[in-house]
Amino acid sequence: MASPELWEKWSAARVRAAHQAPYLANALLSLTPVLVSGPSAGELRRFPADPGWHVYVGTEELARQSVQEVSFWLIHQVTHLLREHFRRYPGSTVHPKAGDQHAWNLATDAEINDDLTPLHPSSEVTTPSTLGLPDNETAEHYWHALRTNSPPHQPQPGNPPSPPSPDIPGDCGSGCDGLPRAWDRDDLPALSPTTARLTALDTARRIRERLNAQDDVPAGWRRWADQVLEPAVSWRRHLSAKVRHGLAEAAGRVDYTYRRPSRRAAALPGVLLPSLRRPLPSVTVLIDTSGSITETMLARALAEVTGVLRAVGVGRRLLTVITCDARAYRPQTVTRIPALQLDGGGGTDLRAGFAAALARRPPPDLIIAITDGRTPWPARPPRTTRVIVALLDANGQAPGWAETVHLEGAS
Structure with a gap:
């Protein structure tokens, strides 16, 4: 059971996240926190989510991390869900290789964090540059590059990349790849696929409105909103x-x-x-x-x-x-x-x-x-x-x- 102080910290982090990305406010409010304690709590560094929009909160991590860090991970996790990374996981359609799941987590993180650069709370965040890969690509592009171990982009001389698969602690959960985790609670009420889709539509609309008011929406979110609101096939x-x-x-x-x-009434006075x-x-x-x-x-x-x-x-x-x-x-x-x-x-x-x-x-x-x-x-x-x-x-x-x-x- 979390103390009132910890719940206040959680609320403050969600408010901060909504302030930093106002167009995500409705999506952030759709997240349902689930407290987790015990052996698995140490794996909840990133406050992982599941496809039902539950976000799993370890009391130890909530106490340890700052409001800034928690708010970043809330934005990060809601982005996994809005972009449906759990549906896009390509591991089930190819010949499996060791590390596929970890590579997909890294690839989706790179897609997300490329748009969240100003919000990064520490150097432990995966970005395209930490993988030695170009910016503004999709998670599928990054995943393929990591699996083949041949990144399509070489860094400039004097700026060597980190190893292609950095061992960054934490797990983004089944909301990232659709694969079950030990802490997942299937018995709890979940956000239905229809409501999740409508939440995505509402978020895309908010992005459009934000763009009309001021030009501060990252390029990745603009592309995502265009795909959601303007079908192209x-x-x-x-x-x-x-x-x-x-x-x-x-x-x-x-x-x-x-x-x-x-307008012809003037030609016929007295006639309506x-x-x-x-x-x-x-x-x-x-x-x-x-x-x-x-x-x-x-x-x-x-x-x-x-x-x-x-x-x-x-x-x-x-x-x-x-x-x-x-x-x-x-x-x-x-x-x-x-x-x-x-x-x-x-x-x-x-x-x-x-x-x-x-x-x-x-x-x-x-x-x-x-x-x-x-x-x-x-x-x-x-x-x-x-x-x-x-x-x-x-x-x-x-x-x-x-x-x-x-x-x-x-x-």
Whole structure:
């Protein structure tokens, strides 16, 4: 049991971390501390995390390290989680070699700490330069260089590198490579993959906002935010093109209104003429939350659609999300992605979701349905609403009257 003084130190370290990297504040608050004592406590020098966003706190290390050091490791660990290093560990896809796990820890540390240079609390931190490798590369690049023992970059004369695999104490935990540790607590409530993905989206948005206010975000974080918010591979461009085309068609519609006088009214005194109105398009995202949809699939698809809509510039008031399994749940106006409630988990019948979306007044100009396609569909298309189906499963089916995009790799 940690003393009140130690918990105060922990809180101070988290506040300091949020002050040093404000765009990570929400992610830092998502970390759940877990106290660890006993033989394993000495291995917790880096306050390791797991994929469920638990951070393991040894009371001895918390007492020994300064607030500055603890705050650095909190930023370091939350970066492992946001960049999903535990999913990216390549050790399971190649012929194993001794030291692969340690090399990956070093490689991910180099990717992270390259962006945290001003925050380094001591010389015990792994950076690209300590490995004799170039800056601004990925963890996969560093890992390959360490495994082959042939770094692609040679240091300048007079500035020799440290050995390629320095024996720096500490372990970043399963949050780094996905491999279990003795101190991991699988019995504790964990952050779901969907919530973790939404936290990443929120962090990327905060980075963009920070860049608009002041230019102090490291280059690695900028690249990461671009990858999260601006999908770049072919099916994503296809989805973006479909959404843009649908919105452009909706925006092209005009109607008459008497709220504003016509510019031609002066030619006909005493006659009230209506003017033409070009409505802003509204979008409803219909999300299949049935039991056949995994949280990973759902988080991936939702990330792509919200990224596209943000890039298009759809206003928050005009974007509605409806979750649906065998029935439709309450419509939600999206103001902050992490606040989205993903209800459901039963059978599948998206006809209920379409009925709920089209019952709104006025009905949406565009419906984007995210589903695995294992659902009944309405027999006829909506009269005035365009429909785009984002299929998560290659074996799923979409109606012939809808435009369909296959989200390759989303599953």
